Amino acid sequence: MSTSTTARPGAAANRRAASDARERSKRLRLAGVVGVLVVWLVGWLVLRGRDTLFLATGESNAFHRWLFEARERFDLMAQTNFFFETVIGGISDGLNWVVETGSETFAEAAFPRPVPEVGWLGVIALAAWVVYALAGTRMAALVTLTLLACGFLGYWADSIDTLIVTLVAVALCVLIGLPMAIMMSRSRRLTTIFTPVLDAMQTTPPLAYLAPLALVFGIGAPAAVMVTLIFALPPLVRIAAHGLRTVSPTSVEAANSMGSTKWQTLRSVQLPMARRTIIVGLNQTTMAALSMVTIAALISGPGLGQPVIQALSTLDVGAASVAGLCIVIIAIMLDRVTTAASEFGEAAARARRNVRRRRLVLAGSAVAVVVAVVLSRLYLQVAAFPTSPNLGAVLADWAAVAQAGFVDAVGGVTLAIKNFISFQLLNPLESMLGDTPWWLMSAVIVALAALLGGVRALLPTVVCIAIILGTGLWHDTMLTLAMTLVATIVVMLLGLAVGVWMGRSRRVDTAIRPILDALQTIPPFVYLVPAVALFNVGRFTAIVAAVAFAAPAAIKIIADGIRGVSATTVEAAESSGSTRLQMIGKVQLPMARGSVVLAANQGLLLVLSMVVIGGMVGGGSLGFLVVTGFSQLEDFGKGLAASIAIVALGVMLDRITKHTAARFGRVDTG
Amino acid sequence: MRRMNRRAGRMAGLAAVACLVLAGCGGGNIESADAPAGASECDDELNMAINPWVGYEASAHVVGYVARTELGCEVEYKPLKEELAWQGFGSGEVDVVIENWGHADLKKKYIQDQKTGMVVGPTGNTGIIGWYVPPWLAKAHPEVLNWKNLNKFSQEFATSESGGQGQLLDGDPSFVTNDEALVKNLNLDFKVVYAGSEPALIQAFRQAEANKDWMIGYFYEPQWLFEELPLKQVQLPPYKAGCDANAEQVDCEYPTYNLDKIASREYIEAGSPGAKLVENFKWTNADQNVVAGYIAQDGMSPEAAAEKWVKANMDKVQKWLPAE
Numbered sequence: 001m002s003t004s005t006t007a008r009p010g011a012a013a014n015r016r017a018a019s020d021a022r023e024r025s026k027r028l029r030l031a032g033v034v035g036v037l038v039v040w041l042v043g044w045l046v047l048r049g050r051d052t053l054f055l056a057t058g059e060s061n062a063f064h065r066w067l068f069e070a071r072e073r074f075d076l077m078a079q080t081n082f083f084f085e086t087v088i089g090g091i092s093d094g095l096n097w098v099v100e101t102g103s104e105t106f107a108e109a110a111f112p113r114p115v116p117e118v119g120w121l122g123v124i125a126l127a128a129w130v131v132y133a134l135a136g137t138r139m140a141a142l143v144t145l146t147l148l149a150c151g152f153l154g155y156w157a158d159s160i161d162t163l164i165v166t167l168v169a170v171a172l173c174v175l176i177g178l179p180m181a182i183m184m185s186r187s188r189r190l191t192t193i194f195t196p197v198l199d200a201m202q203t204t205p206p207l208a209y210l211a212p213l214a215l216v217f218g219i220g221a222p223a224a225v226m227v228t229l230i231f232a233l234p235p236l237v238r239i240a241a242h243g244l245r246t247v248s249p250t251s252v253e254a255a256n257s258m259g260s261t262k263w264q265t266l267r268s269v270q271l272p273m274a275r276r277t278i279i280v281g282l283n284q285t286t287m288a289a290l291s292m293v294t295i296a297a298l299i300s301g302p303g304l305g306q307p308v309i310q311a312l313s314t315l316d317v318g319a320a321s322v323a324g325l326c327i328v329i330i331a332i333m334l335d336r337v338t339t340a341a342s343e344f345g346e347a348a349a350r351a352r353r354n355v356r357r358r359r360l361v362l363a364g365s366a367v368a369v370v371v372a373v374v375l376s377r378l379y380l381q382v383a384a385f386p387t388s389p390n391l392g393a394v395l396a397d398w399a400a401v402a403q404a405g406f407v408d409a410v411g412g413v414t415l416a417i418k419n420f421i422s423f424q425l426l427n428p429l430e431s432m433l434g435d436t437p438w439w440l441m442s443a444v445i446v447a448l449a450a451l452l453g454g455v456r457a458l459l460p461t462v463v464c465i466a467i468i469l470g471t472g473l474w475h476d477t478m479l480t481l482a483m484t485l486v487a488t489i490v491v492m493l494l495g496l497a498v499g500v501w502m503g504r505s506r507r508v509d510t511a512i513r514p515i516l517d518a519l520q521t522i523p524p525f526v527y528l529v530p531a532v533a534l535f536n537v538g539r540f541t542a543i544v545a546a547v548a549f550a551a552p553a554a555i556k557i558i559a560d561g562i563r564g565v566s567a568t569t570v571e572a573a574e575s576s577g578s579t580r581l582q583m584i585g586k587v588q589l590p591m592a593r594g595s596v597v598l599a600a601n602q603g604l605l606l607v608l609s610m611v612v613i614g615g616m617v618g619g620g621s622l623g624f625l626v627v628t629g630f631s632q633l634e635d636f637g638k639g640l641a642a643s644i645a646i647v648a649l650g651v652m653l654d655r656i657t658k659h660t661a662a663r664f665g666r667v668d669t670g
Numbered sequence: 671m672r673r674m675n676r677r678a679g680r681m682a683g684l685a686a687v688a689c690l691v692l693a694g695c696g697g698g699n700i701e702s703a704d705a706p707a708g709a710s711e712c713d714d715e716l717n718m719a720i721n722p723w724v725g726y727e728a729s730a731h732v733v734g735y736v737a738r739t740e741l742g743c744e745v746e747y748k749p750l751k752e753e754l755a756w757q758g759f760g761s762g763e764v765d766v767v768i769e770n771w772g773h774a775d776l777k778k779k780y781i782q783d784q785k786t787g788m789v790v791g792p793t794g795n796t797g798i799i800g801w802y803v804p805p806w807l808a809k810a811h812p813e814v815l816n817w818k819n820l821n822k823f824s825q826e827f828a829t830s831e832s833g834g835q836g837q838l839l840d841g842d843p844s845f846v847t848n849d850e851a852l853v854k855n856l857n858l859d860f861k862v863v864y865a866g867s868e869p870a871l872i873q874a875f876r877q878a879e880a881n882k883d884w885m886i887g888y889f890y891e892p893q894w895l896f897e898e899l900p901l902k903q904v905q906l907p908p909y910k911a912g913c914d915a916n917a918e919q920v921d922c923e924y925p926t927y928n929l930d931k932i933a934s935r936e937y938i939e940a941g942s943p944g945a946k947l948v949e950n951f952k953w954t955n956a957d958q959n960v961v962a963g964y965i966a967q968d969g970m971s972p973e974a975a976a977e978k979w980v981k982a983n984m985d986k987v988q989k990w991l992p993a994e
Contacts, residue, residue: 056850057850057862057864058847058850058851058917072779075757076784079760079784111744210754211753211754211757214754214757215757215761218761218763219748219750219754219757219758219761219763219764220748220763297749298749298750298751298754299750299754300748300749300750300754306749309722309749310749312869313722313723313724313727313868313869314724314894314965314966315869315872315873316969319969411881418830419830422830422831423830426830427830427833528867528869528870529869529870529873532869532870532873532874532877533873533876533877536829536874536877537831537839537863537865537866537870537871537873537874538829538830538831538863539831540830541870615864615866616866616867616869616870617865617866617867617870618831618863618864618865618866618870619866620831620863620864620866623866624843624864624866627843627866627867628843630751630843631751631752631753631842631843631844632753632775632843632844632846633753633775633776633779634775635843
């Protein structure tokens with residue numbers, strides 16, 4: 001607290017006056033928020049059920065029919081149009097060739113051979129060698145173990161296919177994303193143009209555009225790569241642009257003054273200095289690409305998504321879990337390898353001592369790799385992955401038994417929780433949001449946005465509300481908003497509890513982090529069935545799925561924030577005799593406020609990205625409309641409209657929380 | 671570092687060349703897959719869509735297995751939802767949809783307008799759509815099996831999702847439903863709640879049976895679940911021709927579907943043995959349930975399930991094979 005005596009009373013008085021003014025405006029705004037809430041409550045009590053813009057599930061409006069007809073026209077055009085035939089057709093054929101060749105070389109039988117060109121021994125040797133060259137011995141060992149594990153779990157070919165599709169998509173992301181990032185780092189105009197596009201790419205549910213995409217690019221690998229590309233590109237562009245922008249201007253100026261051209265400066269100064277950040281972006285992009293594996297399987301994309309989807313059709317939780325586990329360990333492997341590669345490259349650049357020895361090892365091991373590849377072409381034992389021991393079958397049985405036992409043990413309790421939250425929290429909130437007349441409700445949202453986020457939040461909010469109204473799905477959007485808010489509250493409660501716990505203890509962190517990694521990478525399809533078993537079909541089950549997916553990110557962000565609180569502050573508080581609760585509530589959390597706000601923002605967006613998955617377990621509203629639009633041709637228009645509403649809702653919530661955080665939390669809005 | 675990388679790169683190049691050379695010369699013990707007897711006959715690859723339900727999978731893999739082993743066709747399975755599968759007729763990525771439930775909209779778009787697909791006759795299976803309750807409920811309260819009594823029990827069927835009314839659980843968005851109109855036109859005190867996927871719907875029925883919960887939901891036959899859980903159908907007002915003509919005024923049960931086979935026009939017109947097999951294929955609900963049961967209950971792979979059934983039913987299979 002600023003009770004320090006100052007030599008200049010005038011300055012102190014000024015400061016006090018300024019802080020008083022801030023305090024006053026803060027109080028004023030708070031009063032404004034309370035006022036808006038009261039108006040809302042009264043309006044709801046009086047006008048409940050009027051002008052709700054309710055649209056029954058089976059009904060559609062002119063806009064939905066227009067979208068449907070646009071799709072029909074597009075379909076017709078895509079089949080006869082020159083551009084689609086040659087340009088897109090060429091891209092599609094090229095992608096198909098790359099993936100198919102890769103698959104026949106490393107994964108699937110290359111007809112008429114009963115096995116791929118290179119058998120499992122050769123593939124593992126090649127992969128380990130490449131990773132050894134890029135990231136060192138430990139990572140080479142990790143790759144070997146991971147690939148062997150996937151093989152013995154029974155998904156050798158699917159795992160390698162997944163890796164091939166992921167690598168092709170990530171390579172394309174780099175080819176397209178890096179130039180975009182460079183352009184964005186140099187031009188504010190381009191940044192303002194690209195940002196909403198990137199937002200839409202990340203938040204539009206892929207189910208909305210999967211069918212037209214498959215028509216244009218072709219069912220299978222090409223469309224799978226494209227859908228992955230759309231979803232995975234934004235993190236790389238954003239993070240790399242941020243990295244390039246923050247390269248110290250002095251270095252750039254120094255290079256310029258030495259007469260470097262723009263291209264030279266970029267190559268020799270900016271790119272190397274932003275390298276670490278770019279790799280972080282690459283890492284995020286890789287993770288995002290991997291998370292599209294199951295979605296890609298819906299358009300017959302090769303890889304581990306197919307066994308997951310297939311197992312789900314017989315509700316075979318065991319088999320789905322095992323295939324999901326393969327995805328998880330591949331994700332963890334790729335995460336660790338890309339991270340290690342960035343550090344390894346730097347370390348190698350600095351230490352030149354062992355270069356000679358390394359070269360020798362690389363050359364020697366290259367010979368071993370060649371031998372392994374040749375052997376794997378010649379002998380079936382090292383070409384076709386052994387089917388026994390089949391760890392996958394054993395593990396699948398365990399998973400199924402464990403699931404059933406868990407459901408039996410806690411089933412009653414979970415249903416009680418579901419009923420409590422549904423009746424006490426969800427139903428009232430849903431009624432307040434959905435049954436208030438649309439004009440009052442949108443006024444309330446706009447007013448709250450202006451009071452909390454200021455003018456900069458006001459404009460996007462107005463635009464997004466207009467878009468939502470334009471889709472004709474206002475009522476459904478409000479129901480989705482209610483679910484999103486409840487889920488975010490649960491995410492934040494979990495984030496605060498577990499995040500603080502982890503942030504205060506390294507041991508706890510080490511124990512919990514792998515679980516969080518697994519929850520973030522396991523395809524949600526895997527836990528849909530147990531979730532329904534525990535909570536029955538309904539909105540709460542959708543909330544549970546969203547929380548399972550979003551909470552890990554919030555927990556990690558808060559834990560990092562707590563750990564980032566300076567050690568001296570903590571020691572000072574300790575020495576003044578704070579209890580543990582005081583320490584958390586009065587010192588650590590307030591100091592980590594920025595992280596808490598960031599966690600809320602990310603939690604909200606991740607929850608929203610699960611709306612569609614929620615629609616598959618009874619979440620209803622927008623998520624269900626998207627699912628239906630994907631399944632039924634006639635409902636395509638309404639499904640697309642629902643996707644647009646989801647994007648608008650996401651952008652609106654993002655801008656409101658970001659600008660609110662900027663004003664109250666004093667955090668970097670990125 | 672750069673120099674080292676270049677060196678490594680060269681090394682890799684050398685290794686790759688060596689691989690190819692060695693591999694080219696080497697004649698190991700891996701032989702090419704045996705071409706089945708009739709390989710020369712079947713020059714057309716069969717691209718079989720796999721729509722996401724087990725009964726479909728059973729039919730598809732039985733046909734695929736016969737095409738591969740008896741006719742020597744190369745068969746490729748493509749897991750796809752209905753609409754995407756039909757879309758593939760035009761590009762040649764999909765040749766056959768072996769089990770189709772109605773889908774007048776798709777027939778209009780791809781058969782009438784685009785002319786890329788065609789109907790190649792019935793599968794012999796009949797599809798029933800309706801409202802079902804778990805077996806325990808049908809036994810304990812047989813009254814619920816008639817729609818006229820449903821309102822008496824609407825409170826028993828209520829859940830946190832149904833807003834004070836009874837809950838009618840609808841499921842897989844792939845199936846057309848008239849349920850909202852039915853509830854309205856039959857004056858039922860029920861609300862349609864959408865489970866959103868087949869797995870969610872099936873799991874809900876399982877839980878309801880296990881916990882003796884009240885539940886009524888939209889379901890269909892043939893479906894493998896009936897082997898495990900014989901759901902009982904609720905009687906709705908009988909179907910009369912035209913009673914479902916206007917979607918908003920439907921007040922009768924769903925019609926019985928004669929499931930049919932849809933194929934790419936190009937594929938059928940090329941007339942390969944595979945195409946003939948698809949045209950001839952026909953079996954019963956009981957046949958399909960056996961194979962679906964192998965897959966869903968016994969956990970067999972679809973391929974193994976098809977093999978088991980085909981080997982035990984060669985007499986039926988013989989009738990599907992094209993005449994020499």
